[in-house]
Amino acid sequence: MVVEVKKAQEGDLDTFVKLIRQLESRLYGLAKSIVKRDEDCADAIQETLLKAYKSLNTLKKPEFFNTWIIRILINECNQVLRLRKRTIVMGELPETNYPIAAHxxxxxxxxxxxxxxxxxxxxxxxxxxxxxxxxxxxxxxxxxxxxxxxxxxxxxxxxxxxxxxxxxxxxxxxxx
The missing domain is CATH 1.10.10.10 (Winged helix-like DNA-binding domain superfamily/Winged helix DNA-binding domain)
Known part of the structure; x- marks a missing residue:
């Protein structure tokens, strides 16, 4: 993975996309556990990827790419939650979690x-x-x-x- 991160740092967009594809489900699962709503997950992940790509050259140790991008995602999720608290949407229903029938x-x-x-x-x-x-x-x-x-x-x-x-x-x- 270190080699791929270095290639991405040198400007190889395809390699960056490949790295993100490998982490895609993990990033979504983490975002979902923090912000709960799919649309908020999408926003947080999109901002994370944009920030990560723009600042990839600031990553000093490529072996820490995963933890670095997870930290960015957590910060973005927290930002989404802060914005959600400040925003009052008229007619929005509170999120409900109905029990899942399972055996x-x-x-x-x-x-x-x-x-x-x-x-x-x-x-x-x-x-x-x-x-x-x-x-x-x-x-x-x-x-x-x-x-x-x-x-x-x-x-x-x-x-x-x-x-x-x-x-x-x-x-x-x-x-x-």
Whole structure:
């Protein structure tokens, strides 16, 4: 990947596009976990790609391309959320999440995803980066500009919240 990043830094647009295509689903999943709405995901990703392409020459270590672009995306998602708070759209309905009918393992997966979605923003972001983006604690700390200990603490707290929520779901299902 380092070779491709260097080629992109030298102005090879096709190589840049290839790099982005490799990250496309990861970027969308991360954006979706932060901003929730598809149109906001598209806006955040579009701005991310534009900023990344324009400032690609500022990336000093090509091996950190993935974490660099994820940091840009998180910043863009946060910008979208800030703008959303300031904008009042007449007649807009609040976003609703209807439960998904599922069975067996799919049901457990949807319950877990619902539990992750209910986490506060700081916990949900760390869980998403660690479990869905497969980033290390060190990479997450660099992206979020917090200590590795803070990342571990957030993961620990999130696991506890998720375990409690899943246990309460099991108890409710069992009729206890």
């Amino acid at each position: 067996g393992a799919d049901h457990q997966t949807s319950d877990l995803q619902e539990a992750v979605d209910r986490l506060n923003d700081t916990l949900r972001l760390v869980v998403h980066l660690f479990y869905y983006q497969d980033l290390s604690v060190k990479q997450i700390a660099e992206i979020l500009e917090i200590s590795e200990g803070a990342v571990r603490a957030r993961l620990h707290r999130a696991r506890g919240v998720l375990a409690d929520w899943m246990n309460s779901m099991r108890m409710n299902f069992a009729g206890i």
